[in-house]
Amino acid sequence: MVRILLLAVAAVALIGGGQGANILGLFTSLSPSHLIIQMSAAKALAERGHNVTVVTVLEPAITHKDINLIQVPLSEEDTEHMSRVFEKMGKNNDKNMLFAMFRMFGHMRFMFHKIADALKDTRVRDLYVNKDNRFDLVLSGFALNDYQMGFAQKLKAPVIVVATLPPSPLFNYLIGNPEEPSCVPSINDSVEKGKGLSFGQRLSSYLTGIGYKVFSKMGEIQNKKAYKEVFGDDPHMPEYSEMMKNVSLVFFASHAISEGPIRPNVPGVIEIGGIQIKDTPTPLPPNIEEFVGNATDGAILLSLGSNVQGSHLSPDTVQKMFNVLSKLKQRVIWKWEDLDKTPGKSDNILYSKWLPQDDILAHPKIKLFINHAGKGGITEAQYHGKPMLSLPVFGDQPANADAMVKKGFGLTQSLLTLEEQPFREGIEEILSNPTYSQAVSTFSKLYRDRPLTARESVIYWSEYVIRHHGAAHLQSPLMHMSFVAANNLDVFALLAIILVVFLLLTKAVIKFIIRKLSSKPKKVKKQ
Numbered sequence: 153m154v155r156i157l158l159l160a161v162a163a164v165a166l167i168g169g170g171q172g173a174n175i176l177g178l179f180t181s182l183s184p185s186h187l188i189i190q191m192s193a194a195k196a197l198a199e200r201g202h203n204v205t206v207v208t209v210l211e212p213a214i215t216h217k218d219i220n221l222i223q224v225p226l227s228e229e230d231t232e233h234m235s236r237v238f239e240k241m242g243k244n245n246d247k248n249m250l251f252a253m254f255r256m257f258g259h260m261r262f263m264f265h266k267i268a269d270a271l272k273d274t275r276v277r278d279l280y281v282n283k284d285n286r287f288d289l290v291l292s293g294f295a296l297n298d299y300q301m302g303f304a305q306k307l308k309a310p311v312i313v314v315a316t317l318p319p320s321p322l323f324n325y326l327i328g329n330p331e332e333p334s335c336v337p338s339i340n341d342s343v344e345k346g347k348g349l350s351f352g353q354r355l356s357s358y359l360t361g362i363g364y365k366v367f368s369k370m371g372e373i374q375n376k377k378a379y380k381e382v383f384g385d386d387p388h389m390p391e392y393s394e395m396m397k398n399v400s401l402v403f404f405a406s407h408a409i410s411e412g413p414i415r416p417n418v419p420g421v422i423e424i425g426g427i428q429i430k431d432t433p434t435p436l437p438p439n440i441e442e443f444v445g446n447a448t449d450g451a452i453l454l455s456l457g458s459n460v461q462g463s464h465l466s467p468d469t470v471q472k473m474f475n476v477l478s479k480l481k482q483r484v485i486w487k488w489e490d491l492d493k494t495p496g497k498s499d500n501i502l503y504s505k506w507l508p509q510d511d512i513l514a515h516p517k518i519k520l521f522i523n524h525a526g527k528g529g530i531t532e533a534q535y536h537g538k539p540m541l542s543l544p545v546f547g548d549q550p551a552n553a554d555a556m557v558k559k560g561f562g563l564t565q566s567l568l569t570l571e572e573q574p575f576r577e578g579i580e581e582i583l584s585n586p587t588y589s590q591a592v593s594t595f596s597k598l599y600r601d602r603p604l605t606a607r608e609s610v611i612y613w614s615e616y617v618i619r620h621h622g623a624a625h626l627q628s629p630l631m632h633m634s635f636v637a638a639n640n641l642d643v644f645a646l647l648a649i650i651l652v653v654f655l656l657l658t659k660a661v662i663k664f665i666i667r668k669l670s671s672k673p674k675k676v677k678k679q
């Protein structure tokens with residue numbers, strides 16, 4: 153009933169109000185995975201009929217024909233530098249994200265300058281200098297570059313931040329989301345079901361929170377500098393700290409109900425986890441549909457990404473994989489670039505250069521997804537409830553694969569040391585033991601059960617902010633409170649003073665009474 157009501161509300165909201173608005177997306181992050189999520193949100197708004205203009209530094213992998221894209225590309229030298237940085241980031245594989253971030257601070261300074269350069273580009277400046285441009289909403293992609301929200305100030309438009317992680321101390325300050333370290337574990341930590349946080353977890357959560365505060369302060373210094381650099385020529389611009397109190401909402405790429413952590417959130421937290429995945433799959437190309445649809449024993453999708461294929465897949469490994477796969481009774485769709493030189497012919501294998509991976513994973517006949525543990529592929533398989541055999545090679549792949557195995561969604565083996573027997577046994581284990589598919593399909597059901605899909609949430613809440621010219625009415629008072637007030641330190645201090653005064657008074661009174669009592673009998677003795 154509630155669901156139907158919410159859907160009705162959503163339908164009405166989708167029909168009325170905020171149509172054809174001018175929306176500006178500032179997606180200047182130098183991380184391709186950030187850009188995928190941010191562009192997916194922009195795409196949802198463009199498909200809805202809004203006039204979306206997007207500023208990026210990288211070439212986006214996802215876009216829409218109606219999006220006006222302003223790309224301010226990096227120089228070749230800088231691109232090389234960044235790919236080295238990301239490679240290093242992947243390799244370090246830090247147990248603690250906070251340590252990783254502190255280590256990355258030097259690189260962050262580099263990114264800061266590159267983003268500032270992009271914002272100073274004449275085509276980008278023209279967005280606010282040219283008075284003919286009117287924007288109803290600014291979406292600011294989070295990359296520790298808060299100062300770019302000065303654009304919203306210039307354009308007198310409300311701003312929504314698009315973050316690419318769950319709510320955490322890294323973002324809470326944007327909208328006054330509470331920290332609650334006693335019941336919210338630190339970012340890279342999880343709590344066992346039906347248990348509270350142990351002393352160690354609370355301590356780690358508390359200290360991590362402080363670590364993030366220090367990190368944020370360091371970031372703020374950089375941000376203030378960049379804010380002056382980009383907007384300093386305008387005396388009408390508010391102080392940086394004032395400007396920062398003006399975020400309407402934050403879109404988070406998470407879904408706490410299924411993924412955790414369970415934590416209190418202010419209403420400005422809007423979760424759009426899975427935005428990069430289509431709500432309803434597009435019909436498959438006829439040859440793939442027929443191949444998968446006819447598979448009486450189910451089908452397997454094998455895709456190792458294009459990076460792996462070229463440089464890391466030895467002919468020997470390919471032969472071993474083919475030997476195993478060609479003997480299965482399941483059908484196999486194998487993503488393979490060079491169709492003139494396939495690993496071998498077999499009736500149960502279909503090679504294809506290009507695959508609509510998301511749509512294939514949605515097919516009910518797909519029983520297993522063999523992948524290279526890229527984040528995108530794992531997310532899609534989790535969304536569609538398909539168990540996985542991950543064959544990671546480098547970068548963040550081994551960590552992604554380990555996290556997937558820990559959740560019980562499948563198994564992992566190294567591609568570089570792949571042997572026929574363990575490969576076959578791994579496949580057979582996942583296909584015959586139902587625990588993997590059960591675990592991932594339970595997750596998938598929870599993940600997809602929402603009053604509004606990720607796409608609908610982006611549209612609804614963007615139009616909400618446009619309709620009401622911001623969302624000051626749902627701002628947390630925490631945004632206007634000092635550290636002392638936010639943590640009730642003054643209240644504790646007052647209570648402590650009262651307690652001390654009370655104790656001192658009690659002590660004095662008791663002393664007085666004792667003196668009275670003990671002095672009386674003395675007098676009696678003397679008499």
Ligand SMILES: *[C@@H]1O[C@H](CO)[C@@H](O)[C@H](O)[C@H]1NC(C)=O
Pocket residue numbers: 174203204205220285286
């Ligand atoms: C869309 O936005 C761009 C950028 O502000 C603007 O130049 C263009 O005129 C807008 N198009 C429409 C149809 O409003």
Ligand SMILES: *[C@@H]1O[C@H](CO)[C@@H](O)[C@H](O)[C@H]1NC(C)=O
Pocket residue numbers: 305308309310311390394395396398621622
């Ligand atoms: C906050 O944003 C609104 C538009 O939503 C704008 O009118 C106002 O000047 C901004 N205030 C500050 C302090 O940035």
Ligand SMILES: *[C@@H]1O[C@H](CO)[C@@H](O)[C@H](O)[C@H]1NC(C)=O
Pocket residue numbers: 245246247248340341342551554
């Ligand atoms: C933290 O993250 C790393 C890699 O992402 C992972 O291996 C590790 O298990 C995580 N730690 C906890 C406590 O979850």
Ligand SMILES: *[C@@H]1O[C@H](CO)[C@@H](O)[C@H](O)[C@H]1NC(C)=O
Pocket residue numbers: 442443446
């Ligand atoms: C699928 O089945 C149909 C008939 O049910 C048959 O005509 C077609 O050849 C089959 N396709 C494949 C790829 O086996």
